[in-house]
Amino acid sequence: xxxxxxxxxxxxxxxxxxxxxxxxxxxxxxxxxxxxxxxxxxxxxxxxxxxxxxxxxxxxxxxxxxxxxxxxxxxxxxxxxxxxxxxxxxxxxxxxxxxxxxxxxxxxxxxxxxxxxxxxxxxxxxxxxxxxxxxxxxxxxxxxxxxxxxxxxxxxxxxxxxxxxxxxxxxxxxxxxxxxxxxxxxxxxxxxxxxxxxxxxxxxxxxxxxxxxxxxxxxxxxxxxxxxxxxxxxxxxxxxxxxxxxxxxxxxxxxxxxxxxxxxxxxxxxxxxxxxxxxxxxxxxxxxxxxxxxxxxxxxxxxxxxxxxxxxxxxxxxxxxxxxxxxxxxxxxxxxxxxxxxxxxxxxxxxxxxxxxxxxxxxxxxxxxxxxxxxxxxxxxxxxxxxxxxxxxxxxxxxxxxxxxxxxxxxxxxxxxxxxxxxxxxxxxxxxxxxxxxxxxxxxxxxxxxxxxxxxxxxxxxxx
Amino acid sequence: xxxxxxxxxxxxxxxxxxxxxxxxxxxxxxxxxxxxxxxxxxxxxxxxxxxxxxxxxxxxxxxxxxxxxxxxxxxxxxxxxxxxxxxxxxxxxxxxxxxxxxxxxxxxxxxxxxxxxxxxxxxxxxxxxxxxxxxxxxxxxxxxxxxxxxxxxxxxxxxxxxxxxxxxxxxxxxxxxxxxxxxxxxxxxxxxxxxxxxxxxxxxxxxxxxxxxxxxxxxxxxxxxxxxxxxxxxxxxxxxxxxxxxxxxxxxxxxxxxxxxxxxxxxxxxxxxxxxxxxxxxxxxxxxxxxxxxxxxxxxxxxxxxxxxxxxxxxxxxxxxxxxxxxxxxxxxxxxxxxxxxxxxxxxxxxxxxxxxxxxxxxxxxxxxxxxxxxxxxxxxxxxxxxxxxxxxxxxxxxxxxxxxxxxxxxxxxxxxxxxxxxxxxxxxxxxxxxxxxxxxxxxxxxxxxxxxxxxxxxxxxxx
Numbered sequence: 029x030x031x032x033x034x035x036x037x038x039x040x041x042x043x044x045x046x047x048x049x050x051x052x053x054x055x056x057x058x059x060x061x062x063x064x065x066x067x068x069x070x071x072x073x074x075x076x077x078x079x080x081x082x083x084x085x086x087x088x089x090x091x092x093x094x095x096x097x098x099x100x101x102x103x104x105x106x107x108x109x110x111x112x113x114x115x116x117x118x119x120x121x122x123x124x125x126x127x128x129x130x131x132x133x134x135x136x137x138x139x140x141x142x143x144x145x146x147x148x149x150x151x152x153x154x155x156x157x158x159x160x161x162x163x164x165x166x167x168x169x170x171x172x173x174x175x176x177x178x179x180x181x182x183x184x185x186x187x188x189x190x191x192x193x194x195x196x197x198x199x200x201x202x203x204x205x206x207x208x209x210x211x212x213x214x215x216x217x218x219x220x221x222x223x224x225x226x227x228x229x230x231x232x233x234x235x236x237x238x239x240x241x242x243x244x245x246x247x248x249x250x251x252x253x254x255x256x257x258x259x260x261x262x263x264x265x266x267x268x269x270x271x272x273x274x275x276x277x278x279x280x281x282x283x284x285x286x287x288x289x290x291x292x293x294x295x296x297x298x299x300x301x302x303x304x305x306x307x308x309x310x311x312x313x314x315x316x317x318x319x320x321x322x323x324x325x326x327x328x329x330x331x332x333x334x335x336x337x338x339x340x341x342x343x344x345x346x347x348x349x350x351x352x353x354x355x356x357x358x359x360x361x362x363x364x365x366x367x368x369x370x371x372x373x374x375x376x377x378x379x380x381x382x383x384x385x386x387x388x389x390x391x392x393x394x395x396x397x398x399x400x401x402x403x404x405x406x407x408x409x410x411x412x413x414x415x416x417x418x419x420x421x422x423x424x425x426x427x428x429x430x431x432x433x434x435x436x437x438x439x440x441x442x443x444x445x446x447x448x449x450x451x452x453x454x455x456x457x458x459x460x461x462x463x464x465x466x467x468x469x470x471x472x473x474x475x476x477x478x479x480x481x482x483x484x485x486x487x488x489x490x491x492x
Numbered sequence: 493x494x495x496x497x498x499x500x501x502x503x504x505x506x507x508x509x510x511x512x513x514x515x516x517x518x519x520x521x522x523x524x525x526x527x528x529x530x531x532x533x534x535x536x537x538x539x540x541x542x543x544x545x546x547x548x549x550x551x552x553x554x555x556x557x558x559x560x561x562x563x564x565x566x567x568x569x570x571x572x573x574x575x576x577x578x579x580x581x582x583x584x585x586x587x588x589x590x591x592x593x594x595x596x597x598x599x600x601x602x603x604x605x606x607x608x609x610x611x612x613x614x615x616x617x618x619x620x621x622x623x624x625x626x627x628x629x630x631x632x633x634x635x636x637x638x639x640x641x642x643x644x645x646x647x648x649x650x651x652x653x654x655x656x657x658x659x660x661x662x663x664x665x666x667x668x669x670x671x672x673x674x675x676x677x678x679x680x681x682x683x684x685x686x687x688x689x690x691x692x693x694x695x696x697x698x699x700x701x702x703x704x705x706x707x708x709x710x711x712x713x714x715x716x717x718x719x720x721x722x723x724x725x726x727x728x729x730x731x732x733x734x735x736x737x738x739x740x741x742x743x744x745x746x747x748x749x750x751x752x753x754x755x756x757x758x759x760x761x762x763x764x765x766x767x768x769x770x771x772x773x774x775x776x777x778x779x780x781x782x783x784x785x786x787x788x789x790x791x792x793x794x795x796x797x798x799x800x801x802x803x804x805x806x807x808x809x810x811x812x813x814x815x816x817x818x819x820x821x822x823x824x825x826x827x828x829x830x831x832x833x834x835x836x837x838x839x840x841x842x843x844x845x846x847x848x849x850x851x852x853x854x855x856x857x858x859x860x861x862x863x864x865x866x867x868x869x870x871x872x873x874x875x876x877x878x879x880x881x882x883x884x885x886x887x888x889x890x891x892x893x894x895x896x897x898x899x900x901x902x903x904x905x906x907x908x909x910x911x912x913x914x915x916x917x918x919x920x921x922x923x924x925x926x927x928x929x930x931x932x933x934x935x936x937x938x939x940x941x942x943x944x945x946x947x948x949x950x951x952x953x954x955x956x
Contacts, residue, residue, distance in 0.1 A: 117874045118864035149898055151860065186857035187900040205842045301861055379843065383948050393650035396615065397765055400582035434653040436615055484847050484945050
């Protein structure tokens with residue numbers, strides 16, 4: 029029998045269930061979406077013309093007997109395509125295969141993206157490459173493309189081969205059930221989930237300066253970062269638009285947007301073997317193609333795509349493993365964007381900052397400490413006597429100053445506690461460069477979550 | 493009333509107490525040292541000639557009504573001195589003052605090190621610098637040194653001024669109670685503790701080639717890394733020897749030893765504002781001074797000091813906040829030491845690796861992943877097809893291979909579980925360079941601990 033001092037494992041599980049932190053390998057059934065997360069699941073959407081999608085049950089993991097785990101995003105006409113991939117040296121087979129397809133086609137004539145969850149097809153050698161290739165080829169066959177028309181992604185367990193014949197046998201179903209409805213988009217977004225507690229799907233419409241009367245659409249789905257035994261990997265994202273964009277401009281747009289969105293979030297600082305975000309542009313809404321990085325349309329599209337990928341990537345943070353807080357850290361008056369991002373990411377990765385936030389603790393010393401040990405910033409970026417730190421409440425009330433020009437403030441602990449009770453928080457670090465005219469006024473932003481007991485439970489106790 | 497699904501805070505505290513994980517601001521009384529840690533507390537020692545030490549109660553933190561929190565290490569004769577300091581840009585006042593003293597004296601004529609716990613004297617502006625200086629000056633006065641004979645260190649809360657008059661008023665007591673007994677050394681080691689669960693003190697004797705019949709002694713104390721609300725900072729270390737070493741050789745010896753010891757451990761990856769390790773050499777045991785980095789004596793001393801500081805720094809890992817495991821990660825066949833250390837430190841800092849180890853999970857995918865995203869290694873260091881990972885059990889039984897030349901092994905999960913039940917574990921990563929003659933055969937080693945629920949509790953829940 030358990031002594032009173034040692035809560036039983038069953039009790040701990042109950043407590044986790046109560047907090048919606050019991051994670052499954054596939055996204056849970058609707059009824060199980062945590063109440064606090066339902067507001068992030070769209071009930072309708074505006075999807076790009078000419079795209080159809082499907083989520084199909086394969087059972088990549090044998091224990092998954094009913095949830096969709098094969099996602100297909102397909103365009104009726106050829107698309108421009110671009111992607112950014114993990115920088116991890118151990119690149120999964122689908123990463124290598126998709127890269128090769130983009131290289132050989134120069135991002136032209138792509139029609140589909142096929143994704144399985146439940147197995148990452150990573151560290152699987154030559155056989156794994158063959159599996160990834162055959163997934164893409166099978167989709168090509170069934171969508172009537174001669175070759176190299178499909179990008180492939182996988183997420184799940186590392187070091188295991190895909191149950192490839194099961195997957196291939198379901199690709200005809202996947203292509204036959206392609207649809208453009210909101211429900212289809214949502215099912216597809218669910219099919220790429222692993223330990224996510226809710227599907228992550230966004231859509232929006234926009235116009236471009238060259239064709240103000242024309243409505244374009246943008247839709248995207250993503251899945252959570254954070255890995256769970258035995259290595260549920262990875263951050264994946266797929267974005268589709270019916271705007272016409274040539275491949276070189278599309279790659280440039282995506283790279284720039286990702287640097288300020290998916291590359292500006294942190295759950296636990298681990299970069300997985302499979303991380304991939306791809307974008308398809310089929311031009312089905314018509315209008316003049318964006319074919320130069322110098323055009324007005326390009327500039328507007330850059331703003332739209334950056335803000336869209338920011339919203340999408342923020343959903344990943346909202347669903348961080350064990351996360352109880354959503355924190356924005358803004359670094360102001362830096363000499364350059366890169367130094368600002370380095371400082372922001374160092375704060376976002378500090379276990380001491382993350383546990384303090386979990387404890388609702390106005391621990392500016394730890395933030396300061398992380399600023400001070402950031403590696404690689406431009407000389408003169410961090411000067412203690414010029415550094416200020418404050419909390420910006422989400423309710424629009426005045427900022428709470430913690431440190432001003434290197435001098436600690438007398439902090440109203442009561443107010444700090446109130447601010448920290450909210451799920452959302454913004455930490456503002458002013459490096460003091462711009463204000464005083466010595467440095468540029470560049471700004472960097474990162475979004476991150478806290479480190480909780482649940483994070484440890486999810487990532488450490490999974491087997492027990 | 494608490495529901496069964498929500499263990500009460502009191503129950504959680506009881507559970508933590510049962511595990512010896514309740515942390516106080518000062519080292520606990522003898523009876524409270526966790527049983528599992530007592531083996532690390534020496535019951536006798538061999539201390540360097542001519543050094544006397546004391547630990548005195550000041551009450552730097554008002555809540556500390558009885559534990560020693562002022563440590564004094566003093567030599568009867570002038571010493572060579574050297575130190576390594578934090579690279580954090582927010583350097584605490586004692587760091588700035590000690591640096592200045594070492595610069596102005598060129599490391600000659602130092603007699604003492606004075607240390608307080610309970611307040612870090614960090615981010616305290618000009619007043620803080622004055623406080624640190626006055627601590628050092630007061631010790632000079634009472635040890636009969638005209639000036640600049642004392643180094644100063646502080647550890648504890650950031651952003652608060654020292655209760656300097658209380659400290660100064662106890663310095664006469666501290667000098668009067670200086671003693672060379674084992675008990676005095678242990679009391680002194682306790683006085684520098686903050687959230688440590690046991691004092692960290694080591695001593696040993698050695699000989700040098702130039703004087704084989706002569707016995708030298710080396711003693712050192714350190715305190716835990718890891719910070720706790722409201723910012724208990726810091727890693728501190730003091731080493732004393734009666735060997736004769738000139739300051740330039742001493743600085744070089746210390747720097748090299750620290751790069752393979754205190755700079756090769758990780759608790760949570762946060763680098764504090766106060767980290768300092770200092771060494772004093774008074775030459776009281778006689779013999780020819782070590783005055784060149786080319787001599788035999790220097791080479792032997794380097795080996796001795798490196799191994800000594802490794803043992804000392806490992807005690808910090810043993811007492812990592814919430815730690816349940818002591819893990820050695822060894823990177824073999826790297827082109828250079830720096831790349832090996834970068835990979836080792838990336839593994840040691842990965843929250844996913846650390847939580848998997850806490851969960852006793854043979855999660856080699858996470859280790860691989862961390863190797864793959866290590867930044868800054870020499871080109872060609874990490875080649876997936878050449879990388880092998882194994883667990884080396886502490887009982888001397890054969891290694892458990894997890895990955896061989898990039899191919900996953902069929903892992904005997906039962907054996908993996910048995911190996912992971914032990915407190916100690918060694919992870920061996922072979923980059924495959926040396927063996928195959930393509931790269932050098934350099935090796936790097938890091939020591940780290942796991943991330944547990946208790947880590948989060950200690951660092952997040954302190955106030956609640």
